Amino acid sequence: MREIVTIQxxxxxxxxxxxxxNFQDELLGLASxxxxxxxxxxxNLNMDVLYRSGETQQGVSTYTPRLLSINFKGSLGSMSSHGTLYNQGSSSRSDSSKTWFGDVDTQRSEPRKRNLFQQTLYEEEAQAEIEDKDIVGSLEETVECWTDFSKSHYRPQTLYELNGLWMDSQDFNNYGxxxxxxxEASRGEEICDKLRFFVEECDHIQGVNFLVDDSGGFSPLAGDFLETMADDYTNVPVLLYSLRSPVAQKKxxxxxxxxxxxxxxLSSFCKLFTPIGLPSLRGMKYLNLGDEKPYRSSAVYAxxxxxxxLPFRMQHTSSDSTQESNAMDVNTLVQLLTNRGRQNIVAILDSAMPAPTLAAKQLEKTLLTNLQxxxxxxxxxxxxxxSVESMCILGALRSEDQEATVSEVRNAVDASYDEQSRPLFxxxxxxxxxxxxxxxxxxIFGNLVGRxxxxxxSPxxxxxxxxxxxxxxxxxxxxWRSSSAVLPFLESRMVNLEKLGIQWGAVGSDVVRTWGFGREELQEMRENLAKMVSELSPHQFLESSDSD
Incomplete structure (x- = not known):
């Protein structure tokens, strides 16, 4: 078994x-x-890569994601922090209250009501009364938390809320x-214990998928967590996805x-760093997204x-398979993107959804030009x-009503490249x-997208x-691309760190000091960024002299 643990x-x-x-749950349901x-x-997918088997106290078999979710207190909405399979009551008083003999004033808030979708999942009387069209129509207005549209069941070890964080999410918008x-408050120990539950039961863990909301205060928490993981699980590769909401922030x-x-x-504690999050997703062909709701934009990212x-959970089959081709594990991907010609841990992620049909008149360059x-x-x-690339194509269509074969897809991809655009590998x-x-x-699909x-x-x-x-x-x-096209991303961070945080009299020097970073540590960060830049453009980049 080559398990993957996911952290959100x-x-x-x-x-x-x-x-x-939800995609994985749907695949499981369709397979049966x-x-x-x-x-x-x-x-031909091995879902045990992502899921674990277990059972409840009543002996009921369970099949749940090998997942650790970390978020604000109250972010679970109507879902209990014990998940949906285990009914564990919590004590009304903590142990510390036993030393207090005065009056106790208990204030309780009303539990959040379930929306129509959740009612059909957990309330038997509602299942026959609520129609699918009513559920779909209501979700746009009722989704506030990620659990509001979640189909999956979760274990208690999966869900972790940051108790004692008395801060509005609007103020939680920077590293400090x-x-x-x-x-603080034993959070690190509690989080690591939850992760240990999943890692230690793996036969042979192939890696960790680590998703982090990188627009504010979750970044340092993730950094501290990753540093601890690097010490505890030295040989486990981490694929890190740095996520940003497609809402333009004032810089x-x-x-x-x-x-x-x-x-x-964050990049110092992972094997591959993939930034995800455009200022706007409005330009995506065949999709009508809008940018204001994470419920919509996160679907594209997911x-x-x-x-x-998907290649991490493909079954290995013969090279002439008609169902799938080229399964790989996490370490193979890392080696492919970081060790061919240059050491670069920052990958670009392109996507086309839906991918175009492989009709003969559309074949030339269609696949590549639709990737965004x-x-x-x-x-x-x-x-x-x-440049080095790793591409994955799912469910390609030869025409509007015919599936493409594996060999047809491979030929189409090969035909999409010309000599100038063809990567090294x-x-x-x-x-x-x-x-x-x-x-x-x-x-989110436009009216030119069929069933x-x-x-x-025509529409x-x-x-x-x-x-x-x-x-x-x-x-x-x-x-996935390892390419010099990522240079603007790296150069802007290197230049801003130098001008705003390191140079004498820099306007942000006091800010980074309050975040706990000294000048030497910032200099080391800048040198690492410069190394990444020079690795991608060794003949264009001249490292400026340090003003120490």
Whole structure:
């Protein structure tokens, strides 16, 4: 067994994770449904990579994500911190209250009411009364927490709320806001204990998928957690996804310093760092997203996460398989993207959802031109003959009503490159299983997207947005790139750290000092950033002299 443990830290990370686990839950349901499409019943995926088997105190078998979720107190909405499978009552008084013999005033808030979707999951009398169209229609207005649209069941070890954090989320918007969170009030020990439960039961863990909401105070907590993990699990590779909501932030001095410091620290404790989060997702073809609701934008991020990591749970089959091609593990991906020609741990993630059909008239360059970078601050149309890529394509269609074979997909990808755009090396993984669209998926597809995710020649309806009742599955293409196109991302952080935090008289020097960073530590961060930049453009970059 080659298990993966997933960690979600922060609000956006848990929104993305909720969609991700809904995809997995839908795949499990379709695989066991005798009336589903045979492509789902014979998917050649090993779901034990992500899930663990167990049982409740009553002996009922369970199959739950190997997951640790960390978020604000109260972020679970109507869900208990013990999850949905284990009824463990909590004491009304803590042990410390036993030493107090005076009057005790207990204040209780009303439990949050379940929305229509949750009612159909947990209330038997509601299951026959509520129709799917009512659920889909209500989710846009009722989703406030990531649990509001989650299909999955969770263990008590999965859910961790940051108790005692008396801070509004609006104030939790920079590195300093969370710098002591992990070390205070035994939180670090409690979090590590929960992680240990999942790691120690693995036969042979292949890696950790670590999602972090990197726009504020969750970043230092994640950094401290990763540092502890590096000591405890030395040989376990971490794939880190730095997530940003697609809402443009004003780039203040504090924001720029946060970006530089956060990247420097987080990237030092992972094998591969993937930034995700454009200022806007409005330009994505065939999707009608809007940027204001994390429920919608996180669905796009989650689809890319599902597709790009699918090779980790593919079953190894013969090279002439008609179902899938090129399974790999986490360490193989890391070696591919970081050790071919240059040492670069920062990867660009591109996505196309839905991926275009492979019709003959559309074949030339169609796949590549429809891929859009989800990584911010990257250069476009960069010719880098040292770039390395790992692409994964799910459920590709030959035409509107025909599935493409593995060999057809491979030929289409090969035809998409010309001599200028062809990378030094490209790994391609193919699965004929498309992305299933679960009921609580947001209505983000345009009216040119058909039932199977095919691109229609004329609108399917007058409605601008279509959801899970109209679109049942979609083909998806994703691509990881190790490329000099990421240079703007790195250079902006290096320059901002130098100008705003290190130079004598820098306007942000007092800020980074209050965050706990001395001048020598900042200099070391700057040197590491300079090394990354020079590795990608050794002939263009001249390191400026340190003003010490």
């Amino acid at each position: 830290v922060g609000e956006l990370a848990n929104f993305v994770g909720s969609h991700f686990w 449904d005798p009336e589903s499409d045979p492509i789902f019943r014979n998917n 806001a969370g710098k002591d969170l992990f070390s 203040t001095v504090i924001n720029k310093l946060h970006d530089a410091v956060s990247f420097s620290r 689809a890319a996460l599902h597709s790009s990591t 970078a989800l990584t911010p601050e990257v250069a476009e149309d960069v010719e880098d003959n040292q 490209c790994n391609l993984s193919v699965s004929r299983v498309p992305l299933p669209v679960p009921l609580p998926f947001p209505s 199977r995710g095919e691109i229609l020649s 399917a309806s007058d409605l601008m947005c279509r959801g899970s009742l109209d679109v049942h599955s979609v083909p998806v293409a994703t691509r």
